[in-house]
Amino acid sequence: MTITITQILFWILSVAALFSALMVITSKNPVHSVLWLIATFFSISGHYILLSAQFLAVVNIIVYAGAIMVLFLFVIMLMNLNRETEPQKNRWIKMAGAIAGGCLLLVLVASLKNVESASTIEDVKGGDVGFIKRLGKELFSTYVVPFEISSILFLSAMVGAVVIGKKE
Amino acid sequence: MPITHYIILSLALFSIGIVGVLTRRNAIIIFMCIELMLNAVNLLLVAFSKMHNYAAIKAAADQKLPITEAILNTGSEGQIFVFFIMVVAAAEVTVGLAIIVMMYRNIHSVDVNFLNRLKH
Amino acid sequence: MKNALNIVYLIPLLPLVGFLINGLLRKHLSKSMISVVGCGTILVSFALSIVMFLQVKNGDGGTIEYFNFISVGELTIPFAFQIDQLSSLFLLIITGVGFLIHVYSTSYMQEEKPEHFGRYFSYLNLFVFSMLLLVMGANYVIMFIGWEGVGLCSYLLIGYWFKNNEYNKAANKAFVMNRIGDLAFLIAIFWIIAKTGGVNYGEVFAFAPKLSGTDATIITLLLFVGAAGKSAQIPLYTWLPDAMAGPTPVSALIHAATMVTAGIYMIARSNVLYSLSEVSMNVVAIVGLATALLAATIALKQNDIKKVLAYSTVSQLGYMFLALGVGAYSAGVFHVMTHAFFKALLFLAAGSVIHAMSGEQDIRNMGGLSKKIRITFITFLIGCIAIAGIPPFSGFFSKDAILLNALLVDSHDGSFSIKGIILYGVALFTALLTAFYMFRLLFITFSGTFRGTEEQKHHIHESPAPMTIPLIILAVLSIIGGLIGIPDAIVKGGDKFTEFLSPVIAQRAGHPVSHSTEYMLMGLSTVLVGITIIVAWRQYRNYKRKEATGFAKVLEDKWYVDEFYEKIIVKPLHNFGGFLKNVFEKLVVDGLVNGVGRMVNYGGRQFRLLQSGQVGSYVLLMVLSMVIIFLVQFFLRK
Incomplete structure (x- = not known):
């Protein structure tokens, strides 16, 4: 069995994603959490590239790691949240949460581990489904109506944010 | 890569998100964990999309069929879906953060334990 | 006339309609409207019953199926009516006597408030409906529906004056005791279904010869327990005297003429089954005779005019069961008919007496009424003669037929068996007791001097026409009713009644007794009854009130059976x-x-x-x- 470059990258990115995700939930300082989450998103974007979904990888970085996370960071800094102000749950509740999450993981893995185990993902010739050209065509032909509707969603979200955020 | 690897990776990320929601009291962190869970799902969707695309092309090649545009497009729905999830997530974050800011303005905290009025 | 069977459903339907009208609109109808509806429906039913009877007489009876009442697996129970000799005869009795009693009630219940008056008539119509269902049903299930219906109506009517708690208790007692019998009847039906696979009379009786002896005995004994509950036989008889709490016309209709004879009807209907079981026949005969004797002894010392009649009814029912038990089904049914006439007459006359006495029922407070209420007295006298069995009144013929058949039980060559002689002796003794207590009642009530209060004395009056006319009609029937069953010994072929019933009721073969013997027996019973009446006259024509002591006290307290x-x-x-x-x-x-x-x-x-x-x-x-x-x-x- 030979180890390809893809496999090596997969494992590195997986470890990075999981580690930074764990750091997100364990960091005491919210700002650190945000930064670790950005790291997670970068690893996930790396996975997307491995899966030859370049478009989504880029969008992920721009929208998530860029816009959204900056928004988070902005809010946290606006509220001046730091390690000292961070509320902590007591140890038992934390443990209960961790065990519950672990159980869920266990059960999900157990129930899904046999799913199409034979299927693999490899790069094949012409496998350019994630390229912007192909997705763009799809998006603006087949899915043009949902695409336009999502703009209305954005508009309403914007209006909502303004309404909620404004002082009385 | 076997699809199982991606499934397990996604589930692990998802569960970490859940553990985060369960163990943290800071509303913003909880919100971030939700984003993490969304991303785990996105990853899985992309993996499946790619798997189907690969399987379709391979099957066509094995049977010496001409590789048409439709075959090349197989699985693009998954990625389109991910795109829409991102769109919705962005909208959600906008409103969610506005709500958190509002909450902070009212109770000067982002601790969800203060939000225990659901039982009234 | 062939198509008359097509409208047979109207016979029970009309009283049901009457029940609905009177029951639902009782607060809006006037008393006269209620009377018209109540009596009118029964009158039309009576007319239709006559049509049916004539048709059956021409041999055009039959079974009419309407719809499938219950259909489970292999078992189908059709909702069907069977019009044959037996049921058409009962139809006549029920609607005929029922109509007269309805007419009587319009006057008797006049003092009730309109809504209670309507309630009374709706119950009465419902009763007639149920009773018709009981006798017309072509299978045991329909019979059971009617059976329960009459039980319900009996309960409702006994407790008609529901403000009196004693009456409610009497109603409960009647209901519960009937329920014991009903349970047995129900089990018998299940048993029949299990063994024969059907409940239609035709099927069951056709299958009967294939039944094992044990099954036949169990079924018939269970049926008899049911009959004993309904027809007030030992050990379930104590409800009937208490049932006198109801209005007197109710006692006449339900607790003398019709409902209590349902048991007789059921056994006569099932005569094919009973003929299969020697044991059951003996049980029926012995229980019937014991009841007849016991009730007659109790009746000797009762002081309530209705109680005497009630025990008399129990006793007469025992007589009928004796007839059934010795295999003389037609004699039993004959006695049902004549008894319906004279007992309804006696009850209605008693009602008239009570009416005249402003509600007084204790005969010790009466006396010397014969001159003041002439029609009531004469009709009552006719009833007494009829029940005592003086020829040519109706009671004589039916009672004589029962006595003769009792004597002839187990006899095949003209000689009498010991069993027959014992049955005959006890039955004759009971007949004498009957004559004695009836004439005691008559004399205490109507002769001697008045013993009641001055107020009552002043109030005594003859009842109005709606009450006296039914009395007169029933009196006439009591006199001539027996003439359709004159024994062969007197008029050759005179027993039209048995002949009429012969298609549905198995007859004992041959007539093993000579006519001279029969004359002798008739003479014997008539002379003894005559002597008994004279004794009663000497003893009671100038009755003085005195406390009962010793054995009389035991009798007065009904052998302490209730206790x-x-x-x-x-x-x-x-x-x-x-x-x-x-x-x-x-x-x-x-x-x-x-x-x-x-x-x-x-x-x-x-x-x-x-x-x-x-x-x-x-x-x-x-x-x-x-x-x-x-x-x-x-x-x-x-």
Whole structure:
């Protein structure tokens, strides 16, 4: 069995994603959490590239790691949240949460581990489904109506944010 | 890569998100964990999309069929879906953060334990 | 006339309609309207019954099926009517006597408020409907429906004056005792279904020869228990005297002329089954005779005019069962008919007396009424003669037929068996007792001097025409009713009645007794009855009130049978009920019920803590639930 470059990258990115995700939930300082989450998103974007979904990888970085996370960071800094102000749950509740999450993981893995185990993902010739050209065509032909509707969603979200955020 | 690897990776990320929601009291962190869970799902969707695309092309090649545009497009729905999830997530974050800011303005905290009025 | 069977459903339907009209609109109709509806429906039914009777007489009876009443697996129970000799005869009795009593009631119940008046007539119509259903049904299930219906109406009418708690108790007693019999009847029906696979008379009787002896005996004995409940035989007879709490016309209709003879009808109907079981026949005969004797002795010392008649009814019913038990089904049914005439007459006349006495029922407070209420007296006298069995009144012929058949039981060559002689002797003795207590009643009530209060004396008056006319008609029927069953010894071929019933009722073969013997027996009974009446006259024409002592006291207190039942059955049941109520109910039932309540309460209090309002705990629960759902799905798929 030979180890390809893809496999090596997969494992590195997986470890990075999981580690930074764990750091997100364990960091005491919210700002650190945000930064670790950005790291997670970068690893996930790396996975997307491995899966030859370049478009989504880029969008992920721009929208998530860029816009959204900056928004988070902005809010946290606006509220001046730091390690000292961070509320902590007591140890038992934390443990209960961790065990519950672990159980869920266990059960999900157990129930899904046999799913199409034979299927693999490899790069094949012409496998350019994630390229912007192909997705763009799809998006603006087949899915043009949902695409336009999502703009209305954005508009309403914007209006909502303004309404909620404004002082009385 | 076997699809199982991606499934397990996604589930692990998802569960970490859940553990985060369960163990943290800071509303913003909880919100971030939700984003993490969304991303785990996105990853899985992309993996499946790619798997189907690969399987379709391979099957066509094995049977010496001409590789048409439709075959090349197989699985693009998954990625389109991910795109829409991102769109919705962005909208959600906008409103969610506005709500958190509002909450902070009212109770000067982002601790969800203060939000225990659901039982009234 | 062939098509008359097509409208046979109208016979029971009309009283039902009358019941609905009177029952639902009783607050809006005037008394006269209620009377018209109540009597009119019965009159039309009576007319239709005559049509049916004539048709059956021409041999055009039959079974009419309407729809499938119950259809389960192999068993189908059709809703069907059977019009044959037996049922058409009962139709005549029920609607005929029923109509007269309805007419009588319009006057007797005049003092009731309109809505109670309507209630009374609706019950009465419902009763007639049920009774018609009972006799017209072509299978045991339809009979049972009618059977329960008449039981219900009996209950409702005994407790008609529901403000008096004693009356309610009497109604309950009648209902419960009937229920015991009904249970046996029901089991008998199940048994019949299990063994023969059907309940239609035709099928069951056709199958009967294939029944084993044990099955036949069990079925017939169970049916007899049912009949004993309905027809007030030992040991279930004590409800009938108490049932006199109801209005007198009700006693006449339900507790003398029709409902109590349902048992006779049922056994006569099932005569094919009874003929298969020697044991059951003997039981029926012995129970019937014992009841006849016991009730007659009790009647000797009763002082309530209706109670005497009630015990007399029980006694006469015993007579009918004796007839059935010795295989003389047609004699039994004959006695049902004549008894319906003269007992209805006696009750109605008694009602007239009570009416005249402003509600007084104790004969010790009466006396010397014969001159003041002439029509009532004469009709009552006719009734007494008829029941005592003086020729040529109706009672003579039917009673004579029963006595003769009792004597001839087990006899095949003209000689009498010991059993026959014993049955005959006791039955004759009972007949003498009957004559004695009836004439005692007559003399105490109507002769001598008046013993009531001045106010009552001043008030005595003859009843109005709607009451006296039924009395006169019934009196005429009591006189001539027996003439359709004159024994062969007197008029050759005079027994039209038995001849008429012969298609449905098996006859004993041959006539093993000579005509001279028959004359002798008739003479004997007539002379003895005559002597008894003279004795009664000497003893009671100038009755003086005195307390009963010794054996008379035992008789007056009805052999203490009620007290015996009270001690043996009611008390233990009562104690058992008390145990259940005080111990079982409190500890087990209440414990369970309260326990459930307390558990829910406690659980609620604990589970309430789950709803903390904390988002975190909700999410935690959600995750745990998801785990559980996945686990369940995971394991169930394996």
